[in-house]
Amino acid sequence: MxxxxxxxxxxxxxxxxxxxxxxxxxxxxxxxxxxxxxxxxxxxxxxxxxxxxxxxxxxxxxxxxxxxxxxxxxxxxxxxxxxxxxxxxxxxxxxxxxxxxxxxxxxxxxxxxxxxxxxxxxxxxxxxxxxxxxxxxxxxxxxxxxxxxxxxxxxxxxxxxxxxxxxxHQMQNFNLSAVLITIGTIIITVFSGRLIPKVPGSFIAIIVMTAIVAVFGLQVNTIExxxxxxxxxxxxxxxxxxxxxxxxxxxxxxxxxxxxxxxxxxxxxxxxxxxxxxxxxxxxxxxxxxxxxxxxxxxxxxxxxxxxxxxxxxxxxxxxxxxxxxxxxxxxxxxxxxxxxxxLIPMPCLAGILIVVSYNMSEMKSFYSILKGHKYDIFILLSTFILTVFVDLTVAIEVGVVLSSLLFMQRMSNLSKVIPLETESDTLENYADIPKGVEIFEISGPFFFAAARRYEETLKDISHTSKVVIIRMRHVPFIDGTGLRNLKATIKDLKSRRIQIILSGVQPEVFEELEKGGVPALIGPNNIVPTFDLALARMGMILQKQA
Structure with a gap:
C-alpha cells in the first residue's frame, strides 16, 4: 500500500x-x-x-x-x-x-x-x-x-x-497600440519557439514588447x-x-x-x-x-x-x-x-500571454472528440461547461460528479441481462499454450471513469519484452469517454514500445464507441475481432511476420 x-x-x-x-x-x-x-x-x-x-x-x-x-x-x-x-x-x-x-x-x-x-x-x-x-x-x-x-x-x-x-458598449474606445501589442505578444509567444527553442516565447514577448513601449513611448497601461x-x-x-x-x-x-x-x-x-x-x-x-x-x-x-x-x-x-x-x-x-x-511590462502584453494560456487550456480537440461520442458524455461535458461559465466552478464540479454517477446508474440499469451467444461461447480459460512474448488481459464490467485509471495502470505495466497483447473485452457492456481516452493512451504507450494490441470479443455498442474514438485506425481494423479464436489466429500471423 x-x-x-x-x-x-x-x-x-x-x-x-x-x-x-x-x-x-x-x-x-x-x-x-x-x-x-x-x-x-x-x-x-x-x-x-x-x-x-x-x-x-x-x-x-x-x-x-x-x-x-x-x-x-x-x-x-x-x-x-x-x-x-x-x-x-x-x-x-x-x-x-x-x-x-x-x-x-x-x-x-x-x-x-x-x-x-x-x-x-x-x-x-x-x-x-x-x-x-x-x-x-x-x-x-x-x-x-x-x-x-x-x-x-x-x-x-x-x-x-x-x-x-x-x-x-466600450468596444469603439479601443486603444490601437494596446491591440497591436497584444497581437505581437501572441505571435511571439506562439512562434518564437521555432527560432529560439530554448527560451520561452512568453519571456521573449515581455522583453520585446516592454522595449517597444519604452522606446516609442506608446500610451498603454503598464504594471506600474x-x-x-x-x-x-x-x-x-x-x-x-x-x-x-x-x-x-x-x-x-x-x-x-x-x-x-x-x-x-x-x-x-x-x-x-x-x-x-x-x-x-x-x-x-x-x-x-x-x-x-x-x-x-x-x-x-x-x-x-x-x-x-x-x-x-x-x-x-x-x-x-x-x-x-x-x-x-x-x-x-x-x-x-x-x-x-x-x-515597465505593458498590460496588453500580459493579456496576450494569458490569451495563449487560455487557448492551450481550452482542450478544443478533446472537446470536439467528446461531442462525437456517447450522448451521456456529451451531456456531462456541456452541463459542466455551461455551469462553469455562467454560474460557478464549485456548482459545476458538484453537479458534474452527481450527474456522472446518476447517468452511470441509468446506463447500467438499461443493460440487457442477455449475453449474445457468440460472446458467451468465447470462453478459453487455459492459457498454458500461449507462446512466449504474448500477454492476455481481460476487462470485466463497464470500462467507465471510476475504473479506467486502474485498467490503464495495469496495462502500462506490461513487460517491454512482450510482442503482442490480447485484451479480452467480452464482458465489457459499455465504454464511456474516460475509458476510451485511457484505452487510447494505453494503446499509444504500447505502440511506442513496438507491442501489437489485439482486442477480442468487443460487443457492438462498445465497438461503435471505439470507432467514433478512432481506435480501429490506431491499432488497425484487423486487430479488433469478435472471438478469442480469431484473436489467436491474428496473434499467430503477427508473430510469424515478426519472426
Missing amino acids: EPIFLPKTWSLFKKGLLTKNITNDIFAGIIVGIVALPLAIAFAVASGVSPEKGIITAVVAGFIISLLGGSRVQIGGPTGAFIVIVYGILQKYGFDGLIISTIMAGIMLITFGLLRLGSILKFFPHPLIVGFTSGIALVIFSTQIKDAMGLPIDKLPAEFVAKWEIYF SVFGSIPNKFAITIPSIHFDQLGQYMQPALTIALLGAIESLLSAVVADGMIGSNHRSNTELIAQGVANIVTPFFGGIPATGAIARTATNVKNNGRTPIAGIIHAVTLLLIMLVFGKWAL
Whole structure:
C-alpha cells in the first residue's frame, strides 16, 4: 500500500539518486523559473492581486511542493485555473477572505491525503474535467479583453454576461497600440519557439514588447501605472480572523481544495507518462496542502501543480525535485534583483500571454472528440461547461460528479441481462499454450471513469519484452469517454514500445464507441475481432511476420 506521506525527495536521497542528474536538474530549474516569471505575474494580475503576489506564490509554494511532494518532477505555483476562483473570492470577501479560504483549503488538502483520497481523480470523468477546464479557459479569455484592447473600464463585474455587455458598449474606445501589442505578444509567444527553442516565447514577448513601449513611448497601461511599485522583499501577512465567520469561507475553500487536488494529480499523472515513473498521490496532496497553508502568510495566492511548467521541466531533462527547488530559487533571485524592471511590462502584453494560456487550456480537440461520442458524455461535458461559465466552478464540479454517477446508474440499469451467444461461447480459460512474448488481459464490467485509471495502470505495466497483447473485452457492456481516452493512451504507450494490441470479443455498442474514438485506425481494423479464436489466429500471423 502506498505510504500516506513519503516525499520523493527523501526517497531519492536515501537511494543516493537525488544528485545523480544534478547538472540537468539545475539547468531545467533555471529554464522553468524563466518560464514561470511572466505566467506568475500574469496570473496574479488577472486574479485581481498585485504582480509580486504571483511571484511569491511561485517561490514559496513551488519550493514546498518540490521539497515535500510525491512527484519527482512536479512544478507548483499559481495557475490559470485559479484566476476565476481568486477573482470571485476577492470580489466577495476581500484579500483577508482569500487568505483564510486558502489556508482552510490547505487543511482540507492535507485531510484528503491523510484519508488516502489520492485516488479521487478517478471519480472525475474525462468529460467533466474537459468541461470545466474549457469553461475556465473561456472565462480567462473574457477577463483579458479589457487590457488586450486597452478599453477605459475602471472595474469589471465578475459575471460572464455582464462583462461582455460592458465590452460591447466600450468596444469603439479601443486603444490601437494596446491591440497591436497584444497581437505581437501572441505571435511571439506562439512562434518564437521555432527560432529560439530554448527560451520561452512568453519571456521573449515581455522583453520585446516592454522595449517597444519604452522606446516609442506608446500610451498603454503598464504594471506600474496600474499597481504602482513591486516590493522586492517578503513580508508576513496575518489576516483578521473572526472564528464565528469561518463558516462562510467553507465553500470557496472547498472549491480551491477540489480544484487544487484535481489539477495537481492530473499534472502528476501527465508527468508520470512522460518519464515512466509513478507519483505518490497522497503525499502530493499533503504537500499541496502544506504549500497552501504557508504561502498565504507571505501574501501569496492559491497554488497547485502546473501542467505546462511540469512538462517544460521534463522536456529540459529535469528528473528530481532539485529542478523544482532551483526553479523557486531562480524566481526569488529575479524578484530581488530585477523586480523594478517588471514595472515597465505593458498590460496588453500580459493579456496576450494569458490569451495563449487560455487557448492551450481550452482542450478544443478533446472537446470536439467528446461531442462525437456517447450522448451521456456529451451531456456531462456541456452541463459542466455551461455551469462553469455562467454560474460557478464549485456548482459545476458538484453537479458534474452527481450527474456522472446518476447517468452511470441509468446506463447500467438499461443493460440487457442477455449475453449474445457468440460472446458467451468465447470462453478459453487455459492459457498454458500461449507462446512466449504474448500477454492476455481481460476487462470485466463497464470500462467507465471510476475504473479506467486502474485498467490503464495495469496495462502500462506490461513487460517491454512482450510482442503482442490480447485484451479480452467480452464482458465489457459499455465504454464511456474516460475509458476510451485511457484505452487510447494505453494503446499509444504500447505502440511506442513496438507491442501489437489485439482486442477480442468487443460487443457492438462498445465497438461503435471505439470507432467514433478512432481506435480501429490506431491499432488497425484487423486487430479488433469478435472471438478469442480469431484473436489467436491474428496473434499467430503477427508473430510469424515478426519472426
